[in-house]
Amino acid sequence: MNPKISDFGLARIFQETVDTANTQRVVGTLGYMSPEYAMSGVFSEKSDVFSFGVLIIEIVSGKKNSNFHYYEQNLSLVAYAWQLWSEGKGVEFVDEAMGGSYVALEAIRCIHVGLLCVQDHTTDRPSMADVIFMLSNETNRPQPIRPIFTYHNSPRSQKATTSSVNDATVSMIEGR
Numbered sequence: 001m002n003p004k005i006s007d008f009g010l011a012r013i014f015q016e017t018v019d020t021a022n023t024q025r026v027v028g029t030l031g032y033m034s035p036e037y038a039m040s041g042v043f044s045e046k047s048d049v050f051s052f053g054v055l056i057i058e059i060v061s062g063k064k065n066s067n068f069h070y071y072e073q074n075l076s077l078v079a080y081a082w083q084l085w086s087e088g089k090g091v092e093f094v095d096e097a098m099g100g101s102y103v104a105l106e107a108i109r110c111i112h113v114g115l116l117c118v119q120d121h122t123t124d125r126p127s128m129a130d131v132i133f134m135l136s137n138e139t140n141r142p143q144p145i146r147p148i149f150t151y152h153n154s155p156r157s158q159k160a161t162t163s164s165v166n167d168a169t170v171s172m173i174e175g176r
């Protein structure tokens with residue numbers, strides 16, 4: 001588990017404006033980039049909040065975002081976190097290696113804050129100051145909206161696939 005810390009703080013490299021900027025090409029690690037940055041190159045400090053939210057979710061689960069798939073449901077790590085949290089089963093998301101050595105309410109708080117950080121729209125994400133406050137204190141937190149990217153495909157079909165068979169022909173090339 002080596003988090004891609006270099007992705008965080010990317011917005012501070014650019015001095016165009018305090019609020020947002022736009023790059024000519026997208027740089028960063030897939031799975032940690034905010035939707036607005038990955039799709040259009042627009043980033044802000046809230047892009048860093050998104051990346052931090054993914055990192056929180058990875059830490060709680062003990063799994064990498066980049067190669068996680070839940071059984072046959074094609075769920076991303078964030079989608080799986082959302083599913084369990086929204087069903088009131090957030091403790092099932094916690095890394096099994098933790099055993100019983102964690103406080104369930106604190107784990108649920110971390111998942112909740114992580115989901116707030118990965119909201120689709122920048123205006124729905126908290127500031128990093130708010131993130132730190134929410135992680136450090138038991139406080140009323142806004143309810144996250146289900147991120148669009150958590151919608152998933154139906155489970156893969158278990159049916160055998162049929163391949164087509166093509167007849168091959170041989171052409172003889174003769175000189176004139």
